[in-house]
Amino acid sequence: MNKKDFSSISPSAKSLLLMKAYTSIPYAKETAALMSKDEVFGLKFDPSDFWFWIRVMHFELRYNSIDQLLVQTPYANVLELSSGFSWRGIALCEEREDVHYLDTDLAEIITLKTELRKKLGLGNDLKGKWEPAVLNALEKDSFQQVMSRMDSDPLAIINEGLLMYLNTEEKKTLCRNIRHVLSDRGGCWITADVYVKRSEDMRAALPQGEREAAFFEQHNIEANKFDSYEAAKIFFEDQGFSVSAEAQPEYDKISVLPQLMEVMPDHVKNSKEPPPKIQATWRLEAR
Numbered sequence: 001m002n003k004k005d006f007s008s009i010s011p012s013a014k015s016l017l018l019m020k021a022y023t024s025i026p027y028a029k030e031t032a033a034l035m036s037k038d039e040v041f042g043l044k045f046d047p048s049d050f051w052f053w054i055r056v057m058h059f060e061l062r063y064n065s066i067d068q069l070l071v072q073t074p075y076a077n078v079l080e081l082s083s084g085f086s087w088r089g090i091a092l093c094e095e096r097e098d099v100h101y102l103d104t105d106l107a108e109i110i111t112l113k114t115e116l117r118k119k120l121g122l123g124n125d126l127k128g129k130w131e132p133a134v135l136n137a138l139e140k141d142s143f144q145q146v147m148s149r150m151d152s153d154p155l156a157i158i159n160e161g162l163l164m165y166l167n168t169e170e171k172k173t174l175c176r177n178i179r180h181v182l183s184d185r186g187g188c189w190i191t192a193d194v195y196v197k198r199s200e201d202m203r204a205a206l207p208q209g210e211r212e213a214a215f216f217e218q219h220n221i222e223a224n225k226f227d228s229y230e231a232a233k234i235f236f237e238d239q240g241f242s243v244s245a246e247a248q249p250e251y252d253k254i255s256v257l258p259q260l261m262e263v264m265p266d267h268v269k270n271s272k273e274p275p276p277k278i279q280a281t282w283r284l285e286a287r
């Protein structure tokens with residue numbers, strides 16, 4: 001069997017960054033300004049499009065949801081998996097001198113991120129310790145190697161935007177690698193990747209361009225999502241985890257709310273229904 005080329009997923013990190021550039025997520029605007037606008041989803045970046053702002057809001061909420069659960073933990077050691085062009089680690093190390101943050105992704109992204117960091121002059125004056133490292137999170141040995149850079153205190157492992165690219169076997173491998181580390185050292189796993197399959201109606205309601213649909217198809221995104229939140233809970237329990245907390249969406253902290261409200265159709269504004277839940281961020285503990 002051919003080995004899967006995970007780097008085919010990496011272009012999605014740029015698409016996300018270009019959307020996050022509209023938010024107040026640390027250094028997203030500055031980083032996006034150094035990049036060309038071409039990206040793999042064929043996004044339109046149309047500020048008059050309600051659905052564009054819905055997606056930007058979704059990714060801002062998702063980013064914030066990890067911070068929300070992370071600050072509730074007592075851990076100073078943090079390992080971020082598949083971090084893409086996120087500077088969450090740098091932002092945290094600007095604030096906290098106790099933090100040791102390992103910021104990891106595949107080689108191509110880490111190389112580019114290292115160049116971007118230099119261009120942006122980020123990380124020159126940190127209180128904490130921030131380190132970029134190459135890590136294919138599905139490779140047990142690389143996982144162990146990267147972990148050897150950190151002392152053996154308990155840690156928070158965090159990630160967003162990876163599980164929907166993994167089939168069930170790959171998700172199980174990732175869970176085994178994470179569980180191994182957490183059983184050794186203690187700590188927790190915060191993942192924003194608890195996405196459930198969407199109904200036909202929901203899929204029809206959310207417009208998707210041709211290129212994005214093709215990328216999703218290529219990576220089996222819809223099939224890789226969980227059948228339900230209950231099924232996701234059972235999956236993680238079967239892999240030796242228990243769910244200890246769920247992040248709550250903080251709409252009041254959303255920086256793009258004014259832009260979203262401006263283009264929100266009246267029937268949505270007047271609706272008493274909460275927005276449909278398509279994703280959850282969970283804190284998991286190894287049992």
Ligand SMILES: C[S@@+](CC[C@H](N)C(=O)[O-])C[C@H]1O[C@@H](n2cnc3c(N)ncnc32)[C@H](O)[C@@H]1O
Nearest residue numbers: 006009010012013016082083084136137160161
């Ligand atoms: C959708 S992007 C998410 C990036 C970032 N976390 C965010 O939310 O903006 C998916 C990321 O997963 C990374 N990735 C894909 N396969 C991986 C693997 N096996 N191990 C580690 N990272 C991987 C890609 O390089 C890419 O940066």
